[in-house]
Amino acid sequence: MASILSTAEQTAVRDRKGPALPGALDPAFLTCVHCGLCSSACPTYLELGSEADSPRGRIHLMRAVVEGRLEWTPEAVGHIDLCLECRACETACPSGVNYHHLLEQARVELEGKGLRPARTRRLLAWMRDRLFPYRSRLEWAFMPLRLLRAVERLVPQVARLLPAFLRDLAGFVPRLPPAFRWRRLPEENPAQGTERLRVGLLAGCVQSVVYGPVNEATVRVLQRNGCTVAVPRAQGCCGALHQHTGAREKAKAFARRNLDAFEAAGVDVVVANAAGCGSTLKEYGELLADDPAYAGRAAAFAAKVKDVSELLAELPLEAPEGRIQARVAYHDACHLAHGQGVREQPRRVLASIPGIELVDLPEGEVCCGSAGIYNLTEPAMSRRLQQRKVAHVAGSGARIVATGNPGCMMQLEQGARRAGLELQVRHPVELLDEAYRAGEKRTS
Ligand code: SF4
Numbered sequence: 190m191a192s193i194l195s196t197a198e199q200t201a202v203r204d205r206k207g208p209a210l211p212g213a214l215d216p217a218f219l220t221c222v223h224c225g226l227c228s229s230a231c232p233t234y235l236e237l238g239s240e241a242d243s244p245r246g247r248i249h250l251m252r253a254v255v256e257g258r259l260e261w262t263p264e265a266v267g268h269i270d271l272c273l274e275c276r277a278c279e280t281a282c283p284s285g286v287n288y289h290h291l292l293e294q295a296r297v298e299l300e301g302k303g304l305r306p307a308r309t310r311r312l313l314a315w316m317r318d319r320l321f322p323y324r325s326r327l328e329w330a331f332m333p334l335r336l337l338r339a340v341e342r343l344v345p346q347v348a349r350l351l352p353a354f355l356r357d358l359a360g361f362v363p364r365l366p367p368a369f370r371w372r373r374l375p376e377e378n379p380a381q382g383t384e385r386l387r388v389g390l391l392a393g394c395v396q397s398v399v400y401g402p403v404n405e406a407t408v409r410v411l412q413r414n415g416c417t418v419a420v421p422r423a424q425g426c427c428g429a430l431h432q433h434t435g436a437r438e439k440a441k442a443f444a445r446r447n448l449d450a451f452e453a454a455g456v457d458v459v460v461a462n463a464a465g466c467g468s469t470l471k472e473y474g475e476l477l478a479d480d481p482a483y484a485g486r487a488a489a490f491a492a493k494v495k496d497v498s499e500l501l502a503e504l505p506l507e508a509p510e511g512r513i514q515a516r517v518a519y520h521d522a523c524h525l526a527h528g529q530g531v532r533e534q535p536r537r538v539l540a541s542i543p544g545i546e547l548v549d550l551p552e553g554e555v556c557c558g559s560a561g562i563y564n565l566t567e568p569a570m571s572r573r574l575q576q577r578k579v580a581h582v583a584g585s586g587a588r589i590v591a592t593g594n595p596g597c598m599m600q601l602e603q604g605a606r607r608a609g610l611e612l613q614v615r616h617p618v619e620l621l622d623e624a625y626r627a628g629e630k631r632t633s
């Protein structure tokens with residue numbers, strides 16, 4: 190169906206930055222021609238089949254509130270918060286509706302006016318504001334789960350006596366390689382051979398605390414490909430969780446901190462190996478557009494951000510010599526595929542590894558139900574989507590699933606365990622690093 194706007198107007202609306210003018214209808218609403226082509230891409234619509242839980246339904250609802258035809262009832266708030274902000278609808282939309290921009294504005298209102306249910310407000314206040322941005326607190330929070338994992342591995346008969354919910358919770362935590370030792374990454378990691386680029390790595394909150402091996406592998410792979418990797422100590426949380434749940438001012442504070450830290454490190458490129466973080470870093474220009482001290486710097490910073498697979502595909506990367514003989518399913522993380530348009534590059538990285546048979550999953554671009562802390566705020570829908578994704582992985586016959594986001598990795602890890610599926614969940618750079626190391630052993 191054709192848009193009601195001219196091509197020039199559509200482009201202007203699509204590229205529009207910043208909040209709506211007071212009293213004016215955000216032009217992003219006008220690009221929606223209500224065709225419904227986005228519905229079949231929407232995970233909540235696929236599961237529930239209800240218009241109110243489709244992108245088009247949510248746009249109707251938000252517009253009705255903005256135009257004063259509807260109040261924020263608990264039901265209306267529920268439909269908005271059941272959205273995963275996966276942005277699959279943006280990929281499917283032929284009119285280029287900037288859906289996440291509308292959703293985030295609605296959530297700023299829900300947050301500011303305290304319209305969410307008390308349980309959600311408590312969870313957000315605790316998880317988002319007091320836990321996630323602080324590495325040491327996150328480490329303490331994950332300690333008991335890691336301990337549980339270790340008990341399961343070493344004395345499974347004792348672990349079986351523990352309450353089922355505890356064992357289920359521990360399922361989020363990955364099994365680490367036995368020889369892995371936790372450490373804080375050095376601030377400077379020199380390139381092997383001639384330096385081609387100076388790269389800054391966003392270590393990430395969950396990535397640092399839960400997936401230390403992924404960060405270590407990222408640094409080694411980049412060094413091997415001629416990059417000096419700076420990991421500035423002054424960096425912090427990217428602010429994704431805050432931005433997606435309506436705490437925009439807090440997200441801005443994190444953005445300013447990261448800008449200062451990476452500017453001081455003097456890097457050519459800023460790399461993220463967590464899709465959710467990378468997508469947020471790429472939006473710092475928009476986030477800080479109304480801050481005169483940071484607007485220009487934020488736009489320049491955002492233009493330097495790349496997912497690690499994007500950078501490796503551009504370098505181009507040194508071909509690994511070691512083999513990984515396995516069928517590997519690739520799961521598109523929403524904030525990589527829909528948020529950043531990065532689909533081919535991680536597949537190219539994986540396909541460069543000798544022995545890997547790469548398979549795509551049915552419904553590959555449907556969210557796995559992780560979405561930040563959605564699995565805590567909306568556990569029922571999260572579990573349905575987890576089961577749906579794991580069933581596709583099981584059907585693919587793969588024994589490894591690769592994906593570029595820690596939230597998806599944890600969700601798949603737990604889902605496989607719940608389904609009794611023997612599955613390794615790996616980041617593409619981990620597999621590349623493994624292939625490099627296997628190649629070194631062969632030649633030494
Ligand atoms: S968001 Fe896009 S695809 Fe969905 S109803 Fe509106 S115009 Fe159609």
Ligand code: SF4
Pocket residue numbers: 230231232233234243244247271272273274275276277278279288
């Ligand atoms: S962002 Fe995802 S869950 Fe939300 S409306 Fe769009 S497709 Fe549906």
